[in-house]
């Protein structure tokens with residue numbers, strides 16, 4: 594009779610066992626968006642607009658809206674401007690790992706290119722791209738915001754579903 598190696602595990606022991614736990618965690622709480630982000634949420638939800646405030650001193654557009662201009666150290670105030678909804682992709686990441694979106698509790702689409710977009714007034718915004726064909730993704734491509742349906746909005750900048758490629 595062959596002696597069993599004490600280090601060797603039987604085939605049954607090598608088989609991994611997985612535990613599956615399913616839970617639903619609805620968000621039953623409310624939180625304040627604050628004075629400035631509240632305006633951004635409201636304009637996105639009600640009017641499909643991206644808005645930002647400007648510093649009263651240096652006139653820099655603050656995105657996302659801020660209470661204090663970091664450069665001038667003064668209260669930014671209520672000088673609101675509407676941001677353009679078109680821009681240019683300056684950088685993108687082609688993500689293929691099926692991560693969970695903590696905002697919606699669902700998996701992100703896979704793949705889901707995420708880009709740094711320079712809006713036409715010089716403000717940068719990070720957002721998703723509709724285009725998922727890696728061969729068609731290019732730095733410099735022109736894009737435009739596509740909004741979620743009326744009943745789906747109320748999540749701030751996530752009210753923009755993604756940015757769609759447009760001709761230059």
Ligand SMILES: [Zn+2]
Nearest residue numbers: 648651662665
């Ligand atoms: Zn300033």
